[in-house]
Amino acid sequence: MSNDIQNKVEELVNYIMKKCLWQFHSRTWDRKRQNDNILGMTAQLIYGGDVKPATPEEKCYWADAVCLADAFRNRFGWLADMDRADKEALMTGLKERIDFLTVTGSLNLELTDVHY
Amino acid sequence: MPYHLFKCSQCIPEREKHAVIKGVGEDISMALPLGYLNTIPGTISERGCAYCGAKHVIGTPMKDVIHLSHGPVGCTYDTWQTKRYISDNNNFQLKYTFASDMKEKHIVFGAEQLLKKNILDAFAAFPDIKRMTIYQTCASALIGDDINALADEIMEENPDVDIFVCNSPGFGGPSQSGGHHKINIAWINQKVGTVNPSIDADYVINYVGEYNIQGDQEVMMDYFKRMGIYVLATFTGNGSYDDLRAMHKAHLNVLECARSAEYICNELRVRYGIPRMDIDGFGFEPLSASLRKVGLFFGIEERALTIIEEENARWQPELDWYKARLMHKKVCLWPGGSKLWHWANAIHEEMGVDVVSVYTKFGHQGDMEKGISRCEEGALAVDDPNELEGLEAMETLQPDIIFTGKRPGEVAKKIRVPYLNAHAYHNGPWKGFEGWVRFARDMYNGIYSPIHQLSLLDISQDEIPTDKGFVTNRMLSDADLSDEVRNDPNLRPYTGNYDCVSPLRNKVYPEFPRKEKEVSVA
Numbered sequence: 001m002s003n004d005i006q007n008k009v010e011e012l013v014n015y016i017m018k019k020c021l022w023q024f025h026s027r028t029w030d031r032k033r034q035n036d037n038i039l040g041m042t043a044q045l046i047y048g049g050d051v052k053p054a055t056p057e058e059k060c061y062w063a064d065a066v067c068l069a070d071a072f073r074n075r076f077g078w079l080a081d082m083d084r085a086d087k088e089a090l091m092t093g094l095k096e097r098i099d100f101l102t103v104t105g106s107l108n109l110e111l112t113d114v115h116y
Numbered sequence: 117m118p119y120h121l122f123k124c125s126q127c128i129p130e131r132e133k134h135a136v137i138k139g140v141g142e143d144i145s146m147a148l149p150l151g152y153l154n155t156i157p158g159t160i161s162e163r164g165c166a167y168c169g170a171k172h173v174i175g176t177p178m179k180d181v182i183h184l185s186h187g188p189v190g191c192t193y194d195t196w197q198t199k200r201y202i203s204d205n206n207n208f209q210l211k212y213t214f215a216s217d218m219k220e221k222h223i224v225f226g227a228e229q230l231l232k233k234n235i236l237d238a239f240a241a242f243p244d245i246k247r248m249t250i251y252q253t254c255a256s257a258l259i260g261d262d263i264n265a266l267a268d269e270i271m272e273e274n275p276d277v278d279i280f281v282c283n284s285p286g287f288g289g290p291s292q293s294g295g296h297h298k299i300n301i302a303w304i305n306q307k308v309g310t311v312n313p314s315i316d317a318d319y320v321i322n323y324v325g326e327y328n329i330q331g332d333q334e335v336m337m338d339y340f341k342r343m344g345i346y347v348l349a350t351f352t353g354n355g356s357y358d359d360l361r362a363m364h365k366a367h368l369n370v371l372e373c374a375r376s377a378e379y380i381c382n383e384l385r386v387r388y389g390i391p392r393m394d395i396d397g398f399g400f401e402p403l404s405a406s407l408r409k410v411g412l413f414f415g416i417e418e419r420a421l422t423i424i425e426e427e428n429a430r431w432q433p434e435l436d437w438y439k440a441r442l443m444h445k446k447v448c449l450w451p452g453g454s455k456l457w458h459w460a461n462a463i464h465e466e467m468g469v470d471v472v473s474v475y476t477k478f479g480h481q482g483d484m485e486k487g488i489s490r491c492e493e494g495a496l497a498v499d500d501p502n503e504l505e506g507l508e509a510m511e512t513l514q515p516d517i518i519f520t521g522k523r524p525g526e527v528a529k530k531i532r533v534p535y536l537n538a539h540a541y542h543n544g545p546w547k548g549f550e551g552w553v554r555f556a557r558d559m560y561n562g563i564y565s566p567i568h569q570l571s572l573l574d575i576s577q578d579e580i581p582t583d584k585g586f587v588t589n590r591m592l593s594d595a596d597l598s599d600e601v602r603n604d605p606n607l608r609p610y611t612g613n614y615d616c617v618s619p620l621r622n623k624v625y626p627e628f629p630r631k632e633k634e635v636s637v638a
Contacts, residue, residue: 017489018461019402021394024486026378056367056413060391063412067405105145108481110152116301116382 001093005086009093011076016098019071022064023102028111031102034061039098041065043091046072047084119147120496124504130156134499136488144485149499152480154290159502161291162524163477167191169292170284170299171251172199174376176210177327177353178360179203182238182245184214186231186263187253191215198522200540201327203354204334204621208245214238218255228261235270239277247357249280257285278357280307291478291500293375293453300379303351303360304387308380311361317346318631319414322366322390324381325373325454326397328353330544331617335551336372336397338620339407343419344628351377364388368413370395375453375483397547398455398555399462400428400435419628427549435466437607438556441593443468445563448513449491450506450520451538453479457486459519464492467556472513475501477521503527517562532572534562550612557610564589 001009016023022034037058041051042065053062073079082090103111118139121132136147155161164172167185172194176183185191195213203209216234218227235248250263267279284298321340326333333353340347348366349359363369369381369392381392393413395406404424411420447469449456456474463469474487475498488497496509506524510533518528518535525535536542536558546555562568566587573580594602601607613619 019405021374021396021457021486024374024482025392026374026382026480026482030382056389057391059413060368060393063393063409066412067409071405101143101145102485106485107145107148108485109150110480110482116379116386 001089005089005093008076008078008090009097012072012090012094013097013101015071015075016068016094017101020064020068023098026110026116027113028103031106031111032099035095035098035102037061038064038068039091039095042068042072043088043095045069046079046087046091119149120498122505122508124508125159125502128156128158131159131505135501135505136497138488138491138493138495138497140493142493144488148481148488149484149497150481151476151484151499152290152293152478153500155500159500160504161477161500161502162506162521163290163500164292165254165286166284166289166292166295166298167251167253167286168194169289169295169376169478170282171249171295173292173327174296174299174352175249175251175282177201177203178249178355178357179205179209180245180247181209181357182212182214182242182248183209183251184216184234184238184248185251185253186216186227186256186261187218187251188255189215189217191251191253198540200330200544201353202331202617203328212242216256218253223255223259226259226261227256228266231256231261231263232266232270235266235279239274246277247279248277249282249357252281252283252285254286257283257288280357293478293480296376297379300377301383304363304380304383307361308384309361309364311358313358313362313365315346315348315365319343319345319416320348320366321345321368321370321410322349322351322363322384323347324351324369324371325375325377326350326353327373329539330541330546331620332397332545332547332551334617334620335545335548338623339423339548340410341623341625342423343407343411343416344626345410345414345416351380364390366390368393368410370410372397373454375479396458396462398458399466399552400432400549401466402458402462403547403549403552404428431549431553433607434553434610435556437609438553438560439466439468440597440601440604440607441560442556442563445469445516445559446472446513448473448475448509448515448518448520449538450475450501450518450524452477452521453483455519455538457483457490460487460490462552466552467559469559471495472515473498473509475499475506477501507531517559532568534565534568536562545617550616553610554612554616560593561589564592566592 025031025034038061041062044051046069053059119132120135120137125131133150192213192215196210216231263281267281282299282302284295288294333350349363369390371381371392371394384390385392396402407420411417449471456476460471471491473496474491476483519538521539528535542558545551
């Protein structure tokens, strides 16, 4: 990943960590599910695709994804100038970084507790 | 992100892993304070107990219930004089508090018969109230009284009453958070699914982790009603016992305080398939995003956008008036659990203050992950602080104001630092658009209080100026402002009413056309 994309990833990470709550559910499996679904749908929206949630659970992820994609577009003007390949690199990098901060690199000792 | 050992805690070296300073470019993968652990012997914690967390935080805000503690009368201390979770039924749950009044002889000979008499007496004294919660305490837990069996017996003898038993003695966890957990799980195990009302509404939510502090819940209900959303149950502020038994009938759980109530949301998702949506009722931007998300979920986004536009137009000029006067004031954000992350970024961006420290009395590491992520570099984050650490932090950081509970708040006042009550508020509600302005006003009045300025002088040793008259908070706050800001015609201080909650109780809401029902084709 180029330095430029990496810096942009950090801007998006900073936005999510300061403004969102969905990435901090209480257990590892919750966080993975949240990250996979919300960031997956956000990526589709950023690429210009359409997401059609079918179940209540999917609608919940989609609502967060729509707000996140809009916030990215409104706050980060450079997003509009990126081509599809760069956007994919950006969103892949974002997903890896959020997974690291909230799951694989998290120091939260409660994440693996088997009970809620 | 280095761990931080306070000088006053050098004799308790285990405390080092409970505090960090957020350095430049550092993140939560580098260091995270320990959390939700037993308080270390030798440090005087500011925490409450697990009984307190179950009863005084989560159970008692339920409004149409006799709340009875099975224990010494002192366990019921926290009520109308310390708690501010109001209700729209004349505050029944705050005005009346019940205890079985266990004494030494009951510890020796048992207290079940005493409890039974108390239960029957309480129902007889309030014949209109048919619901009761009973809270185990340390004393009744240690002697092993079987409260559940007794409750079953009474419900069998009196079919018109329903009783919930919460077994969360004071020693049942490291802090009040242990009690939050226990009552969440006890409620879903014992009560959810035991009534099945017929609900005639298109959009049905449970509003979870909301305790109606000075009317917060009623402010949020106003927004939901304006969107045409039916709030089936609120867990638990201003909530009704029987509504909460029907939580399994909602389409969506909207979760506010994840620290105290995520457990029941997670269980409702697993057991009943109801999704969990985390929202944030504090701050214009977070609240706007939250209303929009709920609107998106139900396909009624435009209703949310209308409210957001109206409320921003009404209140933004007033929030900005305070922001201009609060800019770069230093704040220690020292609440119990969730408010460190609800507020850390929103007060910085929307009120202009700098959060120099966050702490949590009973939060878990997840709360610290959120809180540290949301505050700026240089902030000191502390888990389960003791009083001396609080004093040392204030002496080091020199905050202009702190937001905390009434006990550490009074300590702060002694060293001439003003405080706002982060748990029960000063002049709340603080949720909602108007509420957020009221919070900014309280902050402004705390920092610029002329009385506070006078308290900085020690009449026993300081020279008291005799050539200056009394000043107003406006004279203090505007002294260093530019003329452009001071006279900005677009800004104004708070213009709302003293009581912004009561009028909501009689408000008439628009009726929205019903959603067309899907017709199944044979």
